[in-house]
Amino acid sequence: MTNPLKCRRKTLFSKVAPRHRTHHTVSNLELFFDLVFAVAVSVNADGFAEVFGQAEYWRASFVYCLCFFASINPWGSYSWFASGYDSEDFGFRLFSFLQMFASMLIAQGCGLAFSGGTILPAVIGYIILRIQMVLMLAFAYHHDEMYRETHRRHIIFLIGMQVVWTVIGTI
Numbered sequence: 001m002t003n004p005l006k007c008r009r010k011t012l013f014s015k016v017a018p019r020h021r022t023h024h025t026v027s028n029l030e031l032f033f034d035l036v037f038a039v040a041v042s043v044n045a046d047g048f049a050e051v052f053g054q055a056e057y058w059r060a061s062f063v064y065c066l067c068f069f070a071s072i073n074p075w076g077s078y079s080w081f082a083s084g085y086d087s088e089d090f091g092f093r094l095f096s097f098l099q100m101f102a103s104m105l106i107a108q109g110c111g112l113a114f115s116g117g118t119i120l121p122a123v124i125g126y127i128i129l130r131i132q133m134v135l136m137l138a139f140a141y142h143h144d145e146m147y148r149e150t151h152r153r154h155i156i157f158l159i160g161m162q163v164v165w166t167v168i169g170t171i
Helices: 004-012 029-052 057-084 091-113 120-143 148-170
Strands: none
Touching: 004 057, 029 091, 057 091, 057 120, 091 120, 120 148
């Protein structure tokens, strides 16, 4: 008799394996993911233009740089992971949609930051993004022996930086 937990694990999260293909086409999920981040960056640009138009140049520039980094940094991490590993299973897709949701929270928080409101949605979104990335790297750590040490360092770095960004965001 097979172990039901083992069977379930295989269907939810298959083995994360490095890509060795030379001809990889972009999936619809990756295109949608990029579109969501383009919308997040456009929300930041809209807030920047509004505050800049009110002659608050330094505030507009500072908030835009902070929000742009908060939006684009997770996109780069995710794109690196997605291009380096074959994981088209349910778990990877679930993490992808979780990251898209979190990026919209960041965009909402940045929109509020430009209008002088709270950035709490952005902080919550960034926490979700980082937790999701740590979990994806943990799967890669478990399955990819060649880069296990690199993934371990990356996980430790992400957790440390998350603590720093959370403290900065709640001050």
